[in-house]
Amino acid sequence: MHMADALLAPAVAATMYAASATVAGVSIHQLKKDDEPQKLPTMAVTSALVFAGQMINYTIPGTGSSGHMCGGMLLSALLGPQAGFLSMIVILTIQCLFFADGGLMALGANIWNMAFYGCFVGYYLIWRPIMQGKSGMNERVRIILASILGCVLTLQLGAFSVVLETTLSGITELPFGAFVALMQPIHLAIGLIEGVVTAAVLVFVYEARPELLRDVKPSGAAKRSLKATIVILAVVAAVVGGGLSLLASSNPDGLEWALFGNEDAGYSANMGLDEEDFGVSSSAADTAAAIQESTSFLPDYAFADSDSAAGTTVSGLVGSAMVAGVAVLICFAGGFFRKKKAA
Amino acid sequence: MNKAEQALRELHEMDALAAGASPVHALCPLAKFFATIAYIVVVVSFGKYDLAGLVPMVLWPVLLFTVSGIPVSTCFRKLRFVLPLVMAVGLFNPLFDRAPYLTLGGVTVSCGVISMLTLMGKGTFCLMASFLLMATTRIDALCAALRRLRVPGMLLTLLLLTYRYVGVMTEEVAIMTDAYKLRAPGQKGVHYTAWGSFLGQLLLRSMDRAEELYAAMRLRGFHDHFHYAEAAPCTAEDAAYLVICIAVFLLLRFVDVAALLGSLFVR
Amino acid sequence: MIEFQNVSFSYEADHPVLQNVSFSIGDGEAVGLIGANGAGKSTVMKVLLGLLPCEGKVLVDDVEVGHGTLYEVRRKLGFVLQNSDHQMFMPTVYEDMIFGPLNYGATREDAEARADAALERLGIPELKHRHNHKLSGGEKRMAAIATILAMEPQAILMDEPTAALDPCNRRLVINTIRSLSQTKLITSHDLDMIRDTCSRVILLSGGRIVADGAADTILRDRALLEANRMELPLSLQ
Numbered sequence: 001m002h003m004a005d006a007l008l009a010p011a012v013a014a015t016m017y018a019a020s021a022t023v024a025g026v027s028i029h030q031l032k033k034d035d036e037p038q039k040l041p042t043m044a045v046t047s048a049l050v051f052a053g054q055m056i057n058y059t060i061p062g063t064g065s066s067g068h069m070c071g072g073m074l075l076s077a078l079l080g081p082q083a084g085f086l087s088m089i090v091i092l093t094i095q096c097l098f099f100a101d102g103g104l105m106a107l108g109a110n111i112w113n114m115a116f117y118g119c120f121v122g123y124y125l126i127w128r129p130i131m132q133g134k135s136g137m138n139e140r141v142r143i144i145l146a147s148i149l150g151c152v153l154t155l156q157l158g159a160f161s162v163v164l165e166t167t168l169s170g171i172t173e174l175p176f177g178a179f180v181a182l183m184q185p186i187h188l189a190i191g192l193i194e195g196v197v198t199a200a201v202l203v204f205v206y207e208a209r210p211e212l213l214r215d216v217k218p219s220g221a222a223k224r225s226l227k228a229t230i231v232i233l234a235v236v237a238a239v240v241g242g243g244l245s246l247l248a249s250s251n252p253d254g255l256e257w258a259l260f261g262n263e264d265a266g267y268s269a270n271m272g273l274d275e276e277d278f279g280v281s282s283s284a285a286d287t288a289a290a291i292q293e294s295t296s297f298l299p300d301y302a303f304a305d306s307d308s309a310a311g312t313t314v315s316g317l318v319g320s321a322m323v324a325g326v327a328v329l330i331c332f333a334g335g336f337f338r339k340k341k342a343a
Numbered sequence: 344m345n346k347a348e349q350a351l352r353e354l355h356e357m358d359a360l361a362a363g364a365s366p367v368h369a370l371c372p373l374a375k376f377f378a379t380i381a382y383i384v385v386v387v388s389f390g391k392y393d394l395a396g397l398v399p400m401v402l403w404p405v406l407l408f409t410v411s412g413i414p415v416s417t418c419f420r421k422l423r424f425v426l427p428l429v430m431a432v433g434l435f436n437p438l439f440d441r442a443p444y445l446t447l448g449g450v451t452v453s454c455g456v457i458s459m460l461t462l463m464g465k466g467t468f469c470l471m472a473s474f475l476l477m478a479t480t481r482i483d484a485l486c487a488a489l490r491r492l493r494v495p496g497m498l499l500t501l502l503l504l505t506y507r508y509v510g511v512m513t514e515e516v517a518i519m520t521d522a523y524k525l526r527a528p529g530q531k532g533v534h535y536t537a538w539g540s541f542l543g544q545l546l547l548r549s550m551d552r553a554e555e556l557y558a559a560m561r562l563r564g565f566h567d568h569f570h571y572a573e574a575a576p577c578t579a580e581d582a583a584y585l586v587i588c589i590a591v592f593l594l595l596r597f598v599d600v601a602a603l604l605g606s607l608f609v610r
Numbered sequence: 611m612i613e614f615q616n617v618s619f620s621y622e623a624d625h626p627v628l629q630n631v632s633f634s635i636g637d638g639e640a641v642g643l644i645g646a647n648g649a650g651k652s653t654v655m656k657v658l659l660g661l662l663p664c665e666g667k668v669l670v671d672d673v674e675v676g677h678g679t680l681y682e683v684r685r686k687l688g689f690v691l692q693n694s695d696h697q698m699f700m701p702t703v704y705e706d707m708i709f710g711p712l713n714y715g716a717t718r719e720d721a722e723a724r725a726d727a728a729l730e731r732l733g734i735p736e737l738k739h740r741h742n743h744k745l746s747g748g749e750k751r752m753a754a755i756a757t758i759l760a761m762e763p764q765a766i767l768m769d770e771p772t773a774a775l776d777p778c779n780r781r782l783v784i785n786t787i788r789s790l791s792q793t794k795l796i797t798s799h800d801l802d803m804i805r806d807t808c809s810r811v812i813l814l815s816g817g818r819i820v821a822d823g824a825a826d827t828i829l830r831d832r833a834l835l836e837a838n839r840m841e842l843p844l845s846l847q
Contacts, residue, residue, distance in 0.1 A: 004425040005469035006462055007432060010384045028495050041560065043501055045553040046546075048508035052516040053542050055347035057532030078546075086498060090505045097477050098357050099350070100421035104473040105383045170391070171462065172432045173439035173455060197538055204543030204701070208743060212550060344662070352621070518696045521661050525689060526710035526761065528681040537709075541699045547743045548695055 001158055001187070002095065003110055005103030009169035016165065017108030023116055024089060027082035039083055046078060047087035051094060058197050072118015073127070073150045073198050078205075080214055081123040088115030113161045117154040123214075126150040131215040139216060143202050148195030155191035159183040345524075347517035353421075354510060360413055360478040367411035367479045371581035372488035378588040379476040385592040386468045391458040392444065395601040397465065403591070404471040411479050418474045422467065429466040433459040482506055484575065515545060611637045611765055611793045612658065617666035619653055627653045628664070628817045635765075640787075640794040642804035642825060645814035646839035651797040654814070655767055658795075659689055671764070685714050688763030688792075692770040694754035698742040703753045706742060710761040721760070728759040732786055748779030755786060765793035772800045801843040805829050813838060 005013075031039065050071040071091060075084035092110050095101040102110045130146040137145075163179045166172055172179065202213065210216055344352075361368075367375075382403060389397045408415050440455035477485075486499045519541070523533065533541045557565075594600075613634040620626040628650050635641050643651050656662045660675045660683060668675040670683045691697045700706040707725035708718075716724065729735045734752050737745070745753060751771065758766060771787065772780045780803070787794065787807045798804055804811060804825065811828045813821040815838045821828050828834065832842050841847075 002424065002428070004429050004466050005383050005387055005473075006425075006429050006465035008387065010387055013387075024498065025495070028497050031497070040497075040501060040504065041556040042550065042553040044504035045508050045512070045549045045556065047501075047505045048512040049542075049546055049549045051505075051509050052347060052350075052512035053545070055345075055350055055513065055516050056520065056542060057346070058538055059530060059532035059534055061535050086501060087505070089498065090502045093502060094506060094509060097473070097482070098354055099424060100418075100470050100474055101424040103383070103425065103469050104379065104476075105387065105469065166432060172435060173458070174432065174435040175439075200535075200539035201542050201546065202539075204539030205546060208543065208547055208701075208741065209550070212547075515696060518691065518693070519699055521656075521659075522689075522691060522697050523699065525659060525661075525684050527713040528684065530713075537700060540701045544695070544699045544701075544743060 001110075001113065001155075001162060002092075002102030003106040003113070003162060003165065005105040007166050007169065007171050008103075008106050008109060009171075010105070012165050012169045013105045013108060015108075016106075016112050020089075020108045020111040020116065023085065023120070024111075027085050030082050031086070039079070043079060043083050043087045044090075046075060047091050050075060050087070051091050058193075060193060072115060072154055073122045073147055073195075074201060076119040076123040077127055077147075077202055077214055078212060081119045084119040084123070085115050088119060109161075109165050113158040113165075117157040117161075118150075121157060122150040122154045126153060128215050139206065139210075140203055143206055143213075143216070144199040147199035147202055148192065151195030151198055152188065152191035155187045155194065156184060159187035345517055345520045347513050347520055351510065351513045351517055354513070356417060357477055358481075360417070361481045363412065363479075365411040365479070367407055367475075370479075370584055371575055371577040372480045372484045373491065373577055374581040374585040375476055375480055376485065376488060378585050379472050381589050381592055382472045383469045385596050386465055386472070388596065389461065389465070391461055392454055394457050394461045394464065396596070396599055397461055397468070399595050399600045400468055400592075401464075402595075403588070404468065404475060407475045407479075408471075411475070413475065413478045417478070418471055421474060422470060425466055425470050426463070429462060433462040436462070487575075512545070512549070519545065611635055611639070611671060612795065613667075613669040614654075614658075615667040615669070617657060617664050617668060619657055619662060619664040626817055628657065630666075631814075631817070631819055632666075633812055633819060633822055635793060635795060638791065638793055639810060640808045641796070642801075642808035642811045643795060643797040643814065644799070644801065644804060644811060644840065649814040649838075650817040651814055652769065653817075655689065655769060655795075655797065658767070659684060659687060685761075686764045688758035688761050688766045690754055690758050690766065690768045690771060692773055694747075694750040695742075697754050697757065698750065701741060702738075703740050703742060703745070703756070704738045706753070707757045707760045710757065714761065724760045724762060725756075728756045731759065732756050748775055748782070751775060751779065751783060752786070755783070759790075763792060765795065766790060768794070768796045768798075770798050770800070771796060772798065772803045799840075801829055801835075801840065802845050805843050805845065813840075815839075 008016075053074075054071065072084065072088055075087050078084070079087060089111050092102065092107065092115060096104060096107050096110070126149050127146045130142050130149070133142070160180065160183070163176065163183050167176050167179065174182075205212055206216060382400075386397065386400055389400075407413075408418075436459040437453060437455035440458060441453045443451040444454045444457045445452055483503060486503055490496060490499055523537075523541070524530070527534065614631050617628055617631045618626060619628040631650075631654065643654060645651050653662065657664045658668055658670070658675065660668075660680045670686055673679050673682055675683050698706045700709055704725060707728065708721040711721035711724050712718070725738075726735075729738055732752055732755065734749070734756060737749055737753050737756075740749070740753075742750070742753070755771075768787070771783055775783060780800075784803055784806050787796070794808070796804065796808060808825050810823065811821070811825045812819055813828060813834070820838060821831075821834055829843055830846055835842060
């Protein structure tokens with residue numbers, strides 16, 4: 001989710017820098033007021049840990065893929081939102097400077113998208129209310145619930161911000177709705193996995209040293225077995241995942257609708273352009289085009305009756321380029337996995 | 344070599360590059376920092392179809408690579424983080440924006456293709472610029488420079504302290520990953536029964552480490568701030584470098600150098 | 611059991627870490643791998659375990675260490691890391707002990723029996739259900755050795771097994787190592803421990819083997835040791 005410089009207009013980048021800097025300023029002010037100098041080494045070591053922790057692959061049972069943990073929730077549960085926010089800034093800065101993960105100009109936006117939501121929204125809206133709630137829930141269940149909900153929510157907000165910032169910057173031709181429909185479900189899945197991993201780590205910390213966690217009442221309760229913890233994790237993940245995917249699938253054709261339909265919503269502007277330029281004007285062709293458009297990604301590709309040879313050539317060229325691009329991407333991804341295995 | 348070990352090596356690599364000596368290394372960090380920011384802003388501000396205008400911007404990083412002796416290959420390995428998202432966004436442009444942009448020998452190139460290429464060019468150029476900044480500037484020197492820009496000391500201290508421990512922690516994760524793999528053949532990642540404890544164990548030790556670190560700091564008189572090296576003073580040469588850089592960027596931004604060059608040969 | 615044939619390794623082309631290293635270790639042999647910091651001791655271990663790729667051939671029980679053979683090779687080798695914390699990532703000693711055997715295909719009963727046997731063997735049954743992060747340094751080291759023993763390896767590799775231990779625990783670990791009948795390859799700067807536990811010594815310097823022979827000969831050679839940034843063992847001074 002790290003944004004690159006190229007995806008942002010300078011004005012948007014500057015706005016995000018200003019927003020992040022303001023929050024950082026307030027955080028530093030509050031931390032200084034609380035006068036907690038011993039926090040600094042803890043913050044440093046913990047952020048180093050979160051940085052390193054993101055190098056660990058967690059095998060997702062039943063699938064061939066792997067996930068990572070969510071730094072923002074973990075840090076704010078351990079250090080509180082202000083210290084967690086500063087730690088995240090430092091992590092993102094190191095990733096940006098030394099690993100080129102996210103651009104220098106996009107750093108403000110990345111801090112906002114990942115650190116602000118993860119630490120402040122995650123803490124004040126999810127972690128603290130759940131941990132301090134009056135209900136008779138077991139502490140472990142609360143930790144699990146808060147971690148998963150927190151990760152899902154903050155990642156959704158982050159992904160939405162990426163879309164918003166990119167669209168405001170006028171970078172992509174992808175319509176806003178389609179972009180949202182593309183990003184949110186992907187990050188729902190990522191959020192769930194990150195949530196479960198984060199919950200597993202926090203439950204472990206709770207059982208070993210509960211005093212390390214914010215807003216958690218250290219109770220002398222007996223250690224729950226690993227199996228029971230995992231069962232709770234799985235149930236919560238399934239419930240959250242199931243509920244959210246039900247919501248998400250209430251409009252199953254969302255992506256296609258956003259990509260190819262609905263002139264009223266103004267999405268036709270891009271699609272309309274080529275029709276004029278390629279000189280397709282007969283009503284039959286229009287109808288055909290409409291059908292083609294609703295079924296294929298590259299509508300003009302198969303226009304037998306189109307009198308514009310150039311148009312077809314362009315589509316073919318673009319199509320081949322896309323195929324080449326995808327092929328390169330696949331090789332790229334394949335190389336990645338091979339490397340991982342070999343390492 | 345696992346992921347953490349790879350990261351560790353990249354970290355050491357950047358350290359080694361930044362410790363080198365060249366005219367670029369010798370420049371004041373503040374001048375390099377502002378020049379880099381100016382470069383990125385100018386690159387990003389090019390219009391989305393202005394591929395021809397963007398291309399000459401490659402000259403600045405090429406010049407810096409040459410003068411500083413930093414290997415280009417190191418930089419391109421880092422593209423793997425940035426390019427996927429840029430690609431994901433850019434790849435849709437040719438689908439949605441299919442107005443013809445120009446025709447070359449009977450082949451029409453659409454606007455979307457141009458804007459995709461422009462976007463990828465921007466991504467690569469910006470990456471090269473920030474890579475060059477970090478490959479020629481030590482982190483402590485950069486922090487000292489940022490301190491002069493009134494970036495809060497607490498944040499910079501935290502950055503340097505974290506930077507110190509990122510190496511230690513990443514090494515721990517690298518070793519743990521190896522140790523895990525040795526006893527868990529054929530697993531791609533950490534099995535779910537160890538999800539909590541794998542990182543959790545490290546986390547608990549880190550907390551102890553942090554306490555020890557704080558004790559060590561106090562024993563040597565730590566009160567509330569760190570004493571790091573002062574920023575190197577900026578000389579007239581540094582100022583000249585910055586001014587020239589910005590002037591050249593603006594020139595490249597507002598004068599279509601590629602077209603000018605082209606018009607010498609094509610009429 | 612273990613054979614290195616002209617093994618070389620480097621991270622960067624012009625900085626070789628190992629250069630043409632060749633040696634072989636027979637079944638049941640106990641070999642000390644010594645050398646100054648940065649001499650290449652850890653790299654030898656990593657190459658042997660297939661954690662790093664190398665030029666040349668590494669054989670374990672006549673099987674070449676390579677992509678397809680890692681499972682087979684690693685099952686035969688037990689590696690005790692220098693920092694026990696790195697090795698013990700499960701919550702308790704017991705969980706850590708059964709982790710390896712289970713992953714190498716043992717049944718649960720079998721793994722548990724092996725763990726109990728290893729604890730009994732080292733005389734530390736009381737550590738069984740202790741939390742890893744609450745063990746003392748000495749307990750941690752013994753527990754780490756136990757987790758490797760539970761895997762029933764044919765050869766045991768140890769990286770600085772006596773580092774940071776008090777004299778009593780150091781003696782305990784030395785006696786434990788002596789009592790193990792497996793093939794052993796031990797790297798250490800603690801030359802007295804090497805003298806107590808190994809019959810043969812390989813001396814590395816700058817990524818090359820500079821001496822390979824009986825422990826008693828090499829560890830008494832003051833000139834050789836001092837030329838390679840080492841000292842005579844205290845017991846011989």
